Amino acid sequence: MSLETPNAVYAGGFSNPPVAAAHAFRAAMNAMARPGEVQDITGAAPPDGISVAAGSLLLTLCDPETGVYLAPGTDSGALRGWLAFHTGAPVVPAEQADFALGSWEALMPLDRFRIGTPEYPDRSATLIVDTPGYYGTNAVLSGPGIKETARMQLPELTAFQNNAALYPLGVDFFFTSGSLVAALPRSTGITREA
Amino acid sequence: MNDYNFAYLDEQTKRMIRRAILKGLAVPGYQVPFASREMPMPYGWGTGGVQVSAATLTPEDTLKVIDQGADDTTNAVSIRKFFEKTAGVATTEETEKASVIQTRHRIPEAELTEDQILVYQVPIPEPLRFLEPRETETRKMHSLQEYGLMHVKLYEDISQHGAIATAYAYPVKVEGRYVMDPSPIPKFDNPKMEMAAIQLFGAGREQRIYAVPPYTQVVSLDFEDYPFEASKADHPCDLCGAEDSYLDEVILDDAGTRMFVCSDTDYCRTRRDAGHAGRLGAEAA
Numbered sequence: 001m002s003l004e005t006p007n008a009v010y011a012g013g014f015s016n017p018p019v020a021a022a023h024a025f026r027a028a029m030n031a032m033a034r035p036g037e038v039q040d041i042t043g044a045a046p047p048d049g050i051s052v053a054a055g056s057l058l059l060t061l062c063d064p065e066t067g068v069y070l071a072p073g074t075d076s077g078a079l080r081g082w083l084a085f086h087t088g089a090p091v092v093p094a095e096q097a098d099f100a101l102g103s104w105e106a107l108m109p110l111d112r113f114r115i116g117t118p119e120y121p122d123r124s125a126t127l128i129v130d131t132p133g134y135y136g137t138n139a140v141l142s143g144p145g146i147k148e149t150a151r152m153q154l155p156e157l158t159a160f161q162n163n164a165a166l167y168p169l170g171v172d173f174f175f176t177s178g179s180l181v182a183a184l185p186r187s188t189g190i191t192r193e194a
Numbered sequence: 195m196n197d198y199n200f201a202y203l204d205e206q207t208k209r210m211i212r213r214a215i216l217k218g219l220a221v222p223g224y225q226v227p228f229a230s231r232e233m234p235m236p237y238g239w240g241t242g243g244v245q246v247s248a249a250t251l252t253p254e255d256t257l258k259v260i261d262q263g264a265d266d267t268t269n270a271v272s273i274r275k276f277f278e279k280t281a282g283v284a285t286t287e288e289t290e291k292a293s294v295i296q297t298r299h300r301i302p303e304a305e306l307t308e309d310q311i312l313v314y315q316v317p318i319p320e321p322l323r324f325l326e327p328r329e330t331e332t333r334k335m336h337s338l339q340e341y342g343l344m345h346v347k348l349y350e351d352i353s354q355h356g357a358i359a360t361a362y363a364y365p366v367k368v369e370g371r372y373v374m375d376p377s378p379i380p381k382f383d384n385p386k387m388e389m390a391a392i393q394l395f396g397a398g399r400e401q402r403i404y405a406v407p408p409y410t411q412v413v414s415l416d417f418e419d420y421p422f423e424a425s426k427a428d429h430p431c432d433l434c435g436a437e438d439s440y441l442d443e444v445i446l447d448d449a450g451t452r453m454f455v456c457s458d459t460d461y462c463r464t465r466r467d468a469g470h471a472g473r474l475g476a477e478a479a
Contacts, residue, residue: 018200018208022252025212029250032219033392033407061216063209098213118337122217122226144222144369145407147390168371172220185220187369187407 009081012045014059020044024060031174031183036141036150041181047078053176054101054130059086061126062099067092069113071102074130094125101128104135104155110162115169124186128174129155138193141184151193152182160190201248202280207231211249211403215394218405223368224336225319230401240273240298241398243315247296250311250394251277256284258292263300263440263457270298289460299362301383303439303461306391308408314377316397319404321365321375341373344415352420361425367413368406376412382426382440387412429454434465435472 046055170186
C-alpha cells in the first residue's frame with residue numbers, strides 16, 4: 001500500500017477478535033432469529049459514515065470468501081482500504097455480492113441481488129441497510145422467531161413483501177444504526193400497521 | 195489464556211459456520227451446506243454440534259452438555275471438558291442455569307427460555323435419505339416440496355404395524371415448508387420444538403447446519419385418522435416418581451428385573467432434591 005494510505009485504514013478493527021466477534025455474532029444471530037428485535041452490537045470502529053453496528057457485522061461475517069458490494073454513498077477509498085485490511089473481502093458488483101452495504105435508497109433496485117436457487121436458497125445476498133435515523137413506515141411482522149406479532153419501522157413495505165413472497169428464496173436484511181442492529185429475514189410476513 | 199484460539203476453531207472457520215447459521219435461521223428447516231472441519235473426536239460423537247457450539251459461544255456463556263438426557267455420560271463429559279479447556283466457559287448440569295445447551299438425542303424436560311440456545315448433534319440431517327440416497331434428488335424433492343414419499347413411509351408403518359412405528363427422528367414440517375429431521379430425539383420431544391429458545395442443528399460428517407428460530411411452527415407429520423402421538427413408556431420414574439418425563443428402561447439383573455428412570459438426569463435430580471420419590475427412590479438414595 002502507498003504511503004498516502006491514511007492510518008484510519010489500519011485502525012478500527014476488533015481489539016480482541018475471537019471474543020469481540022463472538023459477541024457481535026451473538027447479537028447478529030439473536031437479531032436474525034427474532035425479526036424486528038433490536039440488539040446491541042459493538043467492537044468495530046469503521047471509517048466515517050459507517051455505523052459501528054454495520055462495521056461490526058462486516059468484521060464478524062466477511063472474509064476473503066465473501067464478496068461485498070458497497071452501494072453509492074458508502075463506497076469510498078477509506079472503506080475499501082479498511083475492509084481490505086481487516087477482512088480481505090473482495091469488493092464485487094451487486095449481482096455477485098454475498099453482503100451488501102448501503103442506505104436503503106442506494107441499495108435499490110433490490111432485484112439485482114442474488115436470491116439463491118430452489119435447491120440452494122442459502123446462496124443469497126445479505127443486505128446491511130445502514131441508516132443514521134429511523135424510518136417512517138410502521139410494519140407488523142409475523143412468522144418464525146416472532147411469538148405473535150412484532151413491530152418494526154421500515155423504509156417501505158412493498159419491496160419487503162415482494163421479497164417475502166419469493167420464500168424460500170430471497171435476500172435477508174440487517175438494519176444498522178449507531179451500535180444497534182435488527183434483522184428482517186425473508187421468512188417474515190409483513191403487513192402495514194392498522 | 196490457553197494454547198487454543200477461543201473455542202478451538204480458527205476465526206475464518208467460525209465466520210463460515212456463522213454465515214451458515216444465519217442463512218439457516220432465515221430459512222427454517224432448510225439444510226445449509228458448510229465446510230465441516232476435522233475435530234479432535236470421531237464423527238458420530240457430535241462434531242457438528244461441537245462446531246456450531248464453538249461458533250456460538252461467548253466467554254460469558256454457561257454451557258450444559260447432555261447425551262440422551264444425561265449430563266454424566268462419556269460423550270457429554272468429554273464435550274463439556276473440551277469447551278472448559280478451549281473456551282474457558284463456565285459449565286453446569288442445571289438446565290435453568292445454562293445459556294447454551296448442546297444435546298445428543300433429547301430436549302431437556304424443563305421448558306427452555308428466550309435466553310437459551312439449544313444445539314443439536316445430528317447424525318443424518320436429511321429426512322429423505324433412507325428413501326432416496328442421491329443428494330441431487332433429495333435437494334430437488336425439497337425444492338419442489340415433493341414429500342409424498344415420506345407419507346408413504348409413515349403409511350407403510352401403519353399397514354405393517356397398525357400404527358406409526360417411527361419412535362425417534364420423527365419427521366417434522368417446519369413453518370409449512372421444509373420437512374426436517376429433528377435429529378434422533380424421541381417423538382415424545384417433538385411437541386417441545388415450538389419453544390422460546392433458538393434451536394441450531396449441526397451435522398459434522400454430513401456437513402449440514404440447519405436451524406429453527408423461536409416460536410417457529412414445527413408440525414410432526416401424520417394422518418387425520420392416525421394422528422401424531424408423543425409416546426413414552428407407560429410408567430412413572432422409579433427414582434423421582436415423575437409421570438411426565440421421558441423414561442429409560444434399565445435392566446437390573448439376569449432375572450429380568452427392570453426399572454424406569456428419567457432420561458433427563460438433571461430433571462430427576464431436581465425432583466428428588468425437592469422431596470419426590472418413586473418406587474425405588476428411597477433405597478437408591
